[in-house]
Structures are given as C-alpha cells and as structure tokens.
Amino acid sequence: MYTVGVRDHIMVAHSLPGEVFGPAQRLHGATYTVSAEVEREELADAGIVIDIGYLRGELRRVLGELDYSNLDEHPAFQGKRSTTEMIARHIHRELGARLPVTSGVMLTITLDESPVAWARYRAPVSRADNAT
Amino acid sequence: MYTVGVRDHIMVAHSLPGEVFGPAQRLHGATYTVSAEVEREELADAGIVIDIGYLRGELRRVLGELDYSNLDEHPAFQGKRSTTEMIARHIHRELGARLPVTSGVMLTITLDESPVAWARYRAPVSRADNAT
C-alpha cells in the first residue's frame, strides 16, 4: 500500500455550543494544521500515487474556502457544530470530490488543533463525493 | 472512521535486564511523550468521538501513577520488563478501563522515547479492560 501526504494550515474562529465543550462554548479560534493522505494499492505509471503539486493545489483550494473565516457563519456549518472531527469530515468531502480517482482510493484528513490534540477522518473516496 | 488524539508526557527511571538491551541494562531514564487515540465509526451526538477535555483528564490520571517514578519499583512492572512496548500496553489497559465505551472502539497508545525511536500498542477497548 502506497501513501502520499501533504500538509497546509488554516486560521479560523468558531464557538462550540453545548455544555460538554466547557470554555470552548465561547467564541475562540484555532490554527488547524491539515494533513491530507491519499492511499492506493499500486502506483500510477509515473511511479507516484498522485502528483504532489496537484494534491497541494487542490487542498489549498478547499482550505481557501475556510481560511481566515468565522465558521459560525460559514455555510458549511449551518446547523452543525464545527468540531475538529466535523471540519475533518467536511474537508474530506470537498477534497474527495476534486480528486480524479473514484475507486480503491483511501483519503485521510488529520487536523492538529494544538500541540496536544488532533482529530482525523478516514474513508474511501466515494462515487457520491465525486458526483457532488 | 473518526479518530481523536491527545498527547501528554511522563519522566521515569528504569532498567532493562537482558543482554539484548545493551547499555539500557543500566539504570537510566526517559521522557516518554504519550499519545492516546480513540477511533469510532460514527460520531456521538455532539459531533465528537469523545470529549477531548475528558480524554486528556483520564490520560493524565493514568500517567500520574507513573510520572516521576522508578518503574523498577512500580507495582505494575513487578516481574516484567518495562520496555516501551510494555509501558504502552499498560497505559492502554488502564486508560481503556476508564473509558465509558465498551465496544466498537479502538484505542491506540504511542510512546515516543526519543527523537528517533517509539513504540505503539493498538487494540479494541475490551469488556475485560472495563471489568477491571
């Protein structure tokens, strides 16, 4: 199994309603370091999983929709909490829909929110994502 | 698959009897950076895998029993070597027993012992652990 990964980051504000979130219920913010990993059983002809430059560009495009924003007012999180898990899920859906491959490809999105906490969403790139 | 991870550290002394351990047979020590990751197929209602604050607190409680100690004299390692693998196994058992969930949850414990070496134990949180 081959994997290629790339990394970028976003700086966003948000709040997390619900007692379980304690002080994070207040409007605060985070620098999320975002890692995107693509896995395939075999390499493409050029000896690569996917073009790293292309992957970095697509990830930047997806992150550009979130960067320097207040997620409380972002269309993608209306009626949903923007927990780190949910942001990872959102980026997975958006990036998955942009990848040229539609089967047998696993995509993993990891968000580091601080030096001591992170979340991840890992799932195959599905037809549904690409149809969107 | 969703994952949440948290990180903490301990500073302990120990020795590793057995020729295979070379100079580590002598009494020495380590700062172990400890990562705990919890995985679930679906998110709980609040849009989270598990409350990060709660997970950090429980990990700290488990590590508090080891921190600033000499593992050669620690009850958990009597008659066993405190290799990095075995410490990871121990933390997995103790943390697993404290987690509220009893099935379908994978727990991974990774210990970095230096910038160039680490060990990991990964297994489902079992009924047996929670029964303890």
Added chain:
Amino acid sequence: MYTVGVRDHIMVAHSLPGEVFGPAQRLHGATYTVSAEVEREELADAGIVIDIGYLRGELRRVLGELDYSNLDEHPAFQGKRSTTEMIARHIHRELGARLPVTSGVMLTITLDESPVAWARYRAPVSRADNAT
C-alpha cells in the same frame, strides 16, 4: 548566561483592522504556542534559574486570561490591534509582573501562530512591570 524555557498554548479569535492585514481583517482565529524564557547570569542556590513548575503555573495563569476568548472584546486590546507582536508584548508585561525577580533578568516571549510564522518580544523584567 543561563536560560530556562517553558511552553503552553492558547486558542483565540480576533480580527486585525487595516488594509495591510489582507484577509486577516476578517474575524478569524489562532492557536498560539507560547514560549516563555527567563535568563540570568548566575544560578540561584538550588542550581536553577527559576523553578520550572512555578514558571509554568504563572504562565498558565497569564494565559488563562486570554484562552478561549475573542481578543476583539478583551480589555487588554481595546483601542489596540491584537497582532502577534502585541500579544507577545502583553504576555511579557503580565508574566514579568508576576516574577519574583526585579533586576538583571531577561524575559523572552515567543508566539508561534502557525508552522510558518511567529513573533517575539524580548526585554528585561523592569521595576515598572513589577510595580503594576
């Protein structure tokens, strides 16, 4: 010259009015990793610059006033931009005022705002700070 350093972090929202700040004019946020370093020519009797546990505690107390907040509404930044430089200056003043030492001690505060950008404020701990 001896130095001791400790590290912690905060998660805050803010906006930076002024054309020079580009997209950072919008409400967004950051995880700031905060390093505090104390320097002295000679060690105290116990063979230390300052008690690390004490320094971590005081830094946490200072950061606790900022953590999980929107700096746009924080009393410390009324009428001032909360640039990374200005936050470093603020933490330097607050932490300096809490340190027991009043002369010959240099204090450096560094804030990493992302994997590719940081700011720092470095100055002696002054009488004025301690008088506050």
Added chain:
Amino acid sequence: MYTVGVRDHIMVAHSLPGEVFGPAQRLHGATYTVSAEVEREELADAGIVIDIGYLRGELRRVLGELDYSNLDEHPAFQGKRSTTEMIARHIHRELGARLPVTSGVMLTITLDESPVAWARYRAPVSRADNAT
C-alpha cells in the same frame, strides 16, 4: 498489535523526468527523514517487537547505500524514477530482506521530503524479500 519505530535520514540528489514533475525535472535534492516501523501481533520473549538497536543498525546499513549519492546514477534506480514512493519501496525491500522474521510481520517505511510532503510504503515482510 504492537509497533516499534525508528528514524534516520539521508541527503541525496536526483531528478524526475516527466512533465508531471514540473521543476522537479531538474537536478535537485532532498533530505529524506526515513521512519521504519515493524508491527507484530505479540511481543517476543524479552517484551519487545524487535531490538531497537538492531533495527536502527540495519536501517542505517540500508540507508548507507543511498546517503550522499546522486540517485540518477544509483544502480537501484536505473530505468526507474526515484520518486519518494519508489525510494520508500526500495528501502522496504532492502530492510525487509535483512529482518530475521519471515511471516506475520508488517513493515512500514515513511519518507518525509519536506515539512509539507511525505510518502509511505506499507506491506508484510515477504518470503521473497528474505530470499533475496
């Protein structure tokens, strides 16, 4: 499942022919940080997956054949592109052939080529590798 990992690095030159590689078609270079992870279901008698000192030594031996070289002229990459994925595959084969174990052991090789990009090859250590 238990894992042990070790890390080392190499400094190499190479070029990547093919339009998809853009500026990397030119002769350039990289510091590759190389991680090798060995996984087994159960620990060996000494309470370890594999002796870390031994694993570091074997990885160094494999990397010694690549370090401070121009991969364009290296026998292992004649007629093949030395993409990060292909170098990971090569190190996996060479290190796998040196490991004493022949079944039930998973070996993962990860190469970080920069702070924002990496590749990985993960596969069981096979008989074929050990036969070589």
Added chain:
Amino acid sequence: MYTVGVRDHIMVAHSLPGEVFGPAQRLHGATYTVSAEVEREELADAGIVIDIGYLRGELRRVLGELDYSNLDEHPAFQGKRSTTEMIARHIHRELGARLPVTSGVMLTITLDESPVAWARYRAPVSRADNAT
C-alpha cells in the same frame, strides 16, 4: 526588542569539494528549511515589525532563485562552496536587499539541513545590501 519570523523550504543538489567534507564531497542534496527573522526595537504604526505576508512573499522570491536547482551550477556559488553557512549568507544578502528598511534592523537566516544539523547568519540589514 520585537522579532517576526517566517519559514519556507528549498530542495537543492550540490557537492562540497575538500577533504573535510567527507562523503559530502560527492554530488548529493538537501531539503533546507529556511527561517527568516526580522528584529526591530519598536513596532511600526500598525503594531507590527513587518507585514508577515510581505516577508513571506519576498523570502519565496529569493528562494525561488535556488529551489529545484543544482547549486554547483548556480551563478551565486561560482568559485565558492555552497556550505549551509554560505547559503544562509547568500539568502541574507538577497532578502536584505529587498527589505524596505535600511537601518536598525537585524536579519537572521537559519537553515535546517536535517533533524540534527543547522546553520545561521545574523547581521544588520546594511546600506550596502540595499544598494545592490
């Protein structure tokens, strides 16, 4: 004293003639992580040392002249060894010449060549640099 720092990286090939360089006499390569820090006594009106976006852009422009190249054939290193120290010196000169400020400003360039080695050049931004 206020400092602002930004980070980027380049991937280059080179060789270092001279017995002292051992295996690095051969054509090999490196990923250099490049940090640029600008220091000033007081902040500019906007509450900043220098616009981080501007600094990142200028550093990228300077590094763009080196990235994905073989330094043995680069005009900047004809008749000179491209040691890490000399590359830091070169980047300092090029970046210094692009900065709008001409006095009282300290510029520090640090190059990490691997997880265990780095070099740095630190000097005021001089008139001479800006005249170039």
Added chain:
Amino acid sequence: MYTVGVRDHIMVAHSLPGEVFGPAQRLHGATYTVSAEVEREELADAGIVIDIGYLRGELRRVLGELDYSNLDEHPAFQGKRSTTEMIARHIHRELGARLPVTSGVMLTITLDESPVAWARYRAPVSRADNAT
C-alpha cells in the same frame, strides 16, 4: 555572525533533592535532546564555522559519558544537583575543552527535557575550559 548547530540525545535517571523540586525529588528520568551551537564572527577557509561531522562526533563523545546512566552516581554531579541547567553547564565545559578554538567563539548548549520545558547555558569557550 555565523552559527552552526548539531543535535543528539541522552537517556538518564536522576533525583533532585530539595522541596522546590516537588515530585522530581523522587528518582525519575529524562530523555534530554541536546543542541550544541558554535558561533564565530567569520567563517574558516572552507566556508564553514566548524566541521559539522567533527562537532557531532565530539558532542557524542561528551554525551557518551552520560548516556544510559544514573546521574545521582555520576562523578560529575557529586555534591551538586543535576538540574537541567547544571547538565547544560557540564556539557558546555566538556565540549568546550574539546573544541580546537580558544578565543572569539561562543558555545551554546540547550537541553529539551520535555515538549514543554528546556534549559540553556551560553558562554564563550574559555582558555580555562581548554586547559582542563
């Protein structure tokens, strides 16, 4: 001013007598990541501050006297506390005595004891050190 830095690590046990040290009064341990930086105004003929391979070798030799030991029983710390500051001072003295240069050279030793705490000793390499 030019600087070259190298990094290595040691794994030691020790205890710190004195109430100020709290739980660190008990026998415990640490992985210390040790950075050694050498600064000079001008480069030597080969375009380097000092040969990195030589510096790494000498640092390893100094650290080899401490690695995998219990500092409570180490001759260098009889009658002294092995605080992180004091270990940095010790390594500075030992490494300074091995460096070929005797004037105008600044040597800085930094020890990271955990992801959140470190200490440093910085002083010129003195005649006295080299005489030892």
